Amino acid sequence: MDLDANRSLIAAALGRIPAGDRTALQTVYRLTSAKLFGVCLRILGERGEAEDVLQEVYVTVWRKAADFDASRASPMTWLIAIARNRSIDRLRASRLSRNMTPIDEAGEIADGTATADRALEGLQDHARLHGCLDGLAKHERTALRGAFFDGNTYEELAARMTVPLGTMKSWIRRAMIKLKACLEQ
């Protein structure tokens, strides 16, 4: 299926949910659940927990679909943000073991560029983000990756990279400022 067509299908289905259309939610689920389950599982690292959170995600979508504004946001961005937030909330509330493997600059998590060829409409967006991430210092990129993919807090990232908390906050904030400037170019 054409990815733009997919995007419009998801957006149109989201638009029908506030009227109570269950088949619309099912359509959204059919088109997006594999991506969102991947996101939940990546952050939570445990299948049972990820299934529970995925259920919460779509019940949230059902309740909040009226908040989605197709003229302002991409449906996948909106859905991924819900999946990440629900997963992070679950991670913080639970005793699940977090990914706390020490990381240093040499041990930077394998770069996933090669796999980035599926499901999201924004291949160009991905290339652009990657270009900007490549412009960051390696320790900044590593810290952002730990936060985005493992759901780590500032404290956890500081421990994983064995730097003081203040240093980690500074790294992340500096990285975000650079990232925004680069993406706006």
Place this chain on the structure above:
Amino acid sequence: MSDAFDHSALPDDELLAAEYALGVLSGAERAAAEQRVARDRGFARLVAEWEQRLAPWAAEIPDIVPPPQVWDRIAGALPAQSQSGGLWQSLAFWRGLSFAAGALAAACLAALIYLGALTQQQPLVATIEGDGHRHFVATIDAKRGTVAVVPAAFSADATRVPELWLIPADGKPRPVGLLRADRTVTLTLPAELAALAKGDAVLAVSLEPPGGSTTGLPTGPVIATGKLTSL
């Protein structure tokens, strides 16, 4: 704050929005930011902008098809369809239905036009064999963008799951999805993958940890392969 870095390049609200969207806040700070998203539209917009900036990164996370019971649980968790909603409820219902019917009609028409424009496409099949056994039989329907995989002699492994890969002419495996030993699985094939599923491509099955490979490449042993051929 102990760091000497000058944050003046971004206002405090924007930094907080970035930290919340990235997910590095915890405890009270995260809860406070979450509440602000709910009641402060300007702040919610800043958060949405950061989500938009970061979301493309999720393209690196492989799709994993959830088990079918998750949808059943979601359907069960939705509020029961109200009988007392009266006219409004049924209006919404009928409007939804006519929307759906309209969409279906449009989809049928589009499919007809599409079919008419294409030279006839044959389904592709692959018998996925390894170690003298036929493990799976896969049929690719390029028109619908699906691949149906039927288990044959494959026996389940308690600790690992079978994952299907498409290996086109360039030799680089692309993840397609997880398979089951006990039933047919139909996976969707995104357009860019469907375009690579030609007569010279190979389907392969590897054994991966539950949830599948997280690297985008096979991490476990490849136990079976099969070449795609036209029916």
